Amino acid sequence: xxxxxxxxxxxxxxxxxxxxxxxxxxxxxxxxxxxxxxxxxxxxxxxxxxxxxxxxxxxxxxxxxxxxxxxxxxxxxxxxxxxxxxxxxxxxxxxxxxxxxxxxxxxxxxxxxxxxxxxxxxxxxxxxxxxxxxxxxxxxxxxxxxxxxxxxxxxxxxxxxxxxxxxxxxxxxxxxxxxxxxxxxxxxxxxxxxxxxxxxxxxxxxxxxxxxxxxxxxxxxxxxxxxxxxxxxxxxxxxxxxxxxxxxxxxxxxxxxxxxxxxxxxxxxxxxxxxxxxxxxxxxxxxxxxxxxxxxxxxxxxxxxxxxxxxxxxxxxxxxxxxxxxxxxxxxxxxxxxxxxxxxxxxx
Numbered sequence: 100x101x102x103x104x105x106x107x108x109x110x111x112x113x114x115x116x117x118x119x120x121x122x123x124x125x126x127x128x129x130x131x132x133x134x135x136x137x138x139x140x141x142x143x144x145x146x147x148x149x150x151x152x153x154x155x156x157x158x159x160x161x162x163x164x165x166x167x168x169x170x171x172x173x174x175x176x177x178x179x180x181x182x183x184x185x186x187x188x189x190x191x192x193x194x195x196x197x198x199x200x201x202x203x204x205x206x207x208x209x210x211x212x213x214x215x216x217x218x219x220x221x222x223x224x225x226x227x228x229x230x231x232x233x234x235x236x237x238x239x240x241x242x243x244x245x246x247x248x249x250x251x252x253x254x255x256x257x258x259x260x261x262x263x264x265x266x267x268x269x270x271x272x273x274x275x276x277x278x279x280x281x282x283x284x285x286x287x288x289x290x291x292x293x294x295x296x297x298x299x300x301x302x303x304x305x306x307x308x309x310x311x312x313x314x315x316x317x318x319x320x321x322x323x324x325x326x327x328x329x330x331x332x333x334x335x336x337x338x339x340x341x342x343x344x345x346x347x348x349x350x351x352x353x354x355x356x357x358x359x360x361x362x363x364x365x366x367x368x369x370x371x372x373x374x375x376x377x378x379x380x381x382x383x384x385x386x387x388x389x390x391x392x393x394x395x396x397x398x399x400x401x402x403x404x405x406x407x408x409x410x411x412x413x414x415x416x417x418x419x420x421x422x423x424x425x426x427x428x429x430x431x432x433x434x435x436x437x438x439x440x441x442x443x444x445x446x447x
Contacts, residue, residue: 102153109161114153122200123184123193127152131160131176133211134438138177139163139236139388141217141359142201142225144189145180145337152180155338158360159217163388166381168430169407170389173437177212181220198224202231210234215391216242218278218337237391245397247283249386249404250357254288254331256405257355257378257422260412262330268292273329273351275321277304280357280384281335289315298324300336325349334361346370353377357384371421379423381430382408 106114112133117126130138141159156178164176181201183189189197205212205228215237216225222238229235254272259265270293274285277299289295289312296317299305309316319327325341325348332349333356334340341354341361346369354361354370355378362370362377370377385407386400395403408422411429415422 105154105157109157111157111160114156117179117201117204119200119204122196123186123189124181124197124200124204125184126179126181126201126204127156128179128204128212129153129156129160129177130212131157131178132164132434133175134434135168135175136173137211137213137234138175139167139213139215139392140177140179140205142179142214142220142228143181143217143337144183144219144224146183147180149182152182156180158338162359162381164434165379165427165430166385166388167392168433169382169426170385170403171433172389172392174213174392178217179212179214194224195227198227199231202228202235205234206232208234215388237387240387240391241397242387242391243279244283245390245400246357246384246387247280248287248397249389249401250280250284250333250335250355250383251287252386252401252405253378253383253408254333254353254355256408257353257376257383257412258331259409260416261353261376266291269294270331271329272296272331272333273298273324273327274333274335274356275299275324275340276335276337276356276358277301277308278335281333282308284333284335284357285312285316296324296327296329331355334358336361339363341366343369346373346375349373349375351375355383356380359384367423371423377421377423378408378411379426382411382422382426 113130115128159178160176167174213234225238255265272293273296294315297305298321300321309318325345328350331353332351335357343366353376390400411426415425
């Protein structure tokens with residue numbers, strides 16, 4: 100990956116490497132935009148290569164910018180992707196030290212970055228960081244639960260527009276990723292009568308989900324999920340799960356799930372050419388962020404997602420444009436208009 104070329108192409112304001120040897124802190128902090136306000140940085144902790152950490156931070160931060168703008172929030176987008184300490188010890192006091200070291204680094208950003216939880220990070224972790232900085236959010240929000248319910252409501256809005264009705268009864272859903280959000284989303288869909296095919300890179304998680312749900316659930320491998328005939332393909336993994344080479348294998352009508360940036364920009368073009376409707380991540384997975392930022396109930400946050408997705412789909416059908424193109428234009432238009440008033444967030 101040509102890092103500076105990628106940064107320039109996406110329009111990032113800054114990318115910073117964070118390091119604190121005693122605690123084992125190693126992280127990539129990307130700030131995509133502070134035009135609407137301080138950048139909310141979803142914080143991830145997961146094993147990956149350094150290159151993958153940079154790539155995910157760039158993609159996630161851009162996605163959060165669009166998500167906040169589309170949701171009507173006065174925040175920008177950031178991301179903090181942490182690598183596990185090299186010694187592998189991230190329990191007990193070691194975990195506290197790791198996140199307090201991160202919080203101390205964020206304190207130096209002058210309020211331009213606000214930490215919140217993402218994959219591999221809990222509200223308790225953010226509470227550790229909050230001992231060193233006031234720039235935190237979402238410690239008391241059950242983000243995965245709220246996000247999953249919002250995605251469920253967003254899928255119903257998309258189904259109403261592109262599948263002929265919002266009922267999930269009998270709708271075939273292929274779900275990739277049986278983590279906290281994917282599992283809860285599957286429960287909502289199954290409860291309404293959807294026919295599920297589930298997969299996870301950790302096959303035992305997919306099997307455990309299927310065992311819990313019972314009938315109308317099939318388990319396949321993560322490699323085979325792309326070949327499953329379905330109405331909705333729901334990516335709920337860690338990002339970039341639908342490679343461009345996989346797009347011709349997809350047998351769905353709609354892609355809609357909780358995963359941040361499941362497709363590259365090239366992948367978005369390919370699904371458009373394949374006649375597949377893609378409801379972008381930043382439009383459908385925003386309930387958790389809205390709940391944390393505005394102290395909304397799970398029902399209110401999810402209803403806002405439903406209304407937003409419904410509006411995007413209606414506009415897309417009216418002008419014969421793909422929903423992901425419409426959603427991006429709506430988000431960028433708000434950034435442009437409000438940015439003409441405020442400019443970049445200057446910090447505290």
